[in-house]
Amino acid sequence: MNGIDSSPIRKAFELARSIEDPINLSIGQPHFPCPANIVEAICKAAKDGKTAYTLTGGIPELKEAMTEKYKSQNQIGYAHPDRMLVTSGISSALFLLFNALVNPDDECLIVSPYFLMYPAMLKFYGAKLLTVDESFQAKDLESFKNKKIKLIIFSNPSNPTGKVLSKDQLRALANLAESTGAYLISDEIYELFDYDQAFYSIGAEYEKTITLTGFSKTYNMTGLRLATILASSEVIKALTTLQQYTVVCAPSITQWAGIEALKTDMTSYIQDYREKRDFVYESLKNHYEIAKSGGAFYFFFRVNGTDEDFVKRAVEKKLILVPGYIFTESHNYIRLSFATEWDTLRRGMLALKELAS
Numbered sequence: 001m002n003g004i005d006s007s008p009i010r011k012a013f014e015l016a017r018s019i020e021d022p023i024n025l026s027i028g029q030p031h032f033p034c035p036a037n038i039v040e041a042i043c044k045a046a047k048d049g050k051t052a053y054t055l056t057g058g059i060p061e062l063k064e065a066m067t068e069k070y071k072s073q074n075q076i077g078y079a080h081p082d083r084m085l086v087t088s089g090i091s092s093a094l095f096l097l098f099n100a101l102v103n104p105d106d107e108c109l110i111v112s113p114y115f116l117m118y119p120a121m122l123k124f125y126g127a128k129l130l131t132v133d134e135s136f137q138a139k140d141l142e143s144f145k146n147k148k149i150k151l152i153i154f155s156n157p158s159n160p161t162g163k164v165l166s167k168d169q170l171r172a173l174a175n176l177a178e179s180t181g182a183y184l185i186s187d188e189i190y191e192l193f194d195y196d197q198a199f200y201s202i203g204a205e206y207e208k209t210i211t212l213t214g215f216s217k218t219y220n221m222t223g224l225r226l227a228t229i230l231a232s233s234e235v236i237k238a239l240t241t242l243q244q245y246t247v248v249c250a251p252s253i254t255q256w257a258g259i260e261a262l263k264t265d266m267t268s269y270i271q272d273y274r275e276k277r278d279f280v281y282e283s284l285k286n287h288y289e290i291a292k293s294g295g296a297f298y299f300f301f302r303v304n305g306t307d308e309d310f311v312k313r314a315v316e317k318k319l320i321l322v323p324g325y326i327f328t329e330s331h332n333y334i335r336l337s338f339a340t341e342w343d344t345l346r347r348g349m350l351a352l353k354e355l356a357s
């Protein structure tokens with residue numbers, strides 16, 4: 001633990017607290033409140049006395065609802081309650097997965113830039129990290145084919161870049177997993193925030209995929225802790241045993257609310273973020289080297305000088321951003337979150353234009 005830097009994102013939170021009226025574009029969670037029908041469902045579950053431990057694997061009603069969701073929305077025909085584990089968020093799913101699957105010196109391939117928890121947690125278990133840039137083509141994976149890779153992990157759409165991997169890229173990763181025997185872990189926590197196409201789950205065609213589905217970002221349920229893992233029944237059995245002796249179960253009332261969440265139409269929220277995505281891109285494209293984000297609620301763009309210097313200069317304008325080095329090896333990128341009010345976003349774009357000149 002002493003060798004692990006605790007999340008520098010926390011520093012951004014602390015900074016935001018010390019500035020009056022900050023322009024906070026550092027936050028990795030939705031700005032809208034959790035929809036009222038979901039909050040009602042939590043209250044109802046509590047009032048109905050559903051506060052006891054649940055089954056370790058999750059309540060059957062939620063697993064049934066998730067099975068339907070995987071089949072109808074993700075085209076994952078083999079989805080089944082026996083292949084599912086309900087967890088306390090994807091963070092908890094990662095903890096269970098890495099604990100169960102990774103041994104010291106195992107090589108693990110991460111698509112980069114990456115969600116910072118992947119390398120941080122993998123290091124707990126002594127894994128050796130390999131990375132491949134998210135712009136990869138199938139031929140770029142050739143060099144990994146002769147390695148003994150334990151797992152391949154990526155978030156799609158990506159935190160921190162907003163990149164949505166193409167079908168060709170997903171297939172190339174699945175082929176690599178198949179030929180090396182690696183577990184393929186697809187973290188789909190931002191799946192609803194895919195702005196330009198219908199989101200595609202690689203699990204739809206590669207049955208050995210371990211698909212992670214979260215409720216945190218889609219419905220602003222970050223503090224409520226809910227996610228599901230869809231995997232082979234063998235993996236699920238191992239993870240369920242581990243959950244039984246560690247996390248025990250996902251919060252009971254949240255599981256009941258999860259069923260209601262799945263019935264909630266989020267179209268207008270997604271449209272709001274699509275417009276914000278367009279606005280940020282149009283505002284910055286002539287000032288920075290920036291690619292249009294395809295999903296999630298982030299941009300990852302290049303700055304002159306180091307990311308840390310840029311973050312310091314931004315603070316002088318009350319603007320809070322996250323330095324890119326925590327998501328990648330480079331020190332020249334900044335992560336911007338557009339999950340905020342229009343007014344804050346407009347102020348942020350003005351500040352960024354000034355910082356570019």
Ligand SMILES: Cc1ncc(COP(=O)(O)O)c(C=O)c1O
Nearest residue numbers: 089090091115155159189214216
């Ligand atoms: C890609 C990705 N995966 C997982 C998580 C953690 O999600 P949860 O709240 O379900 O633990 C986050 C949160 O920032 C994330 O960005």
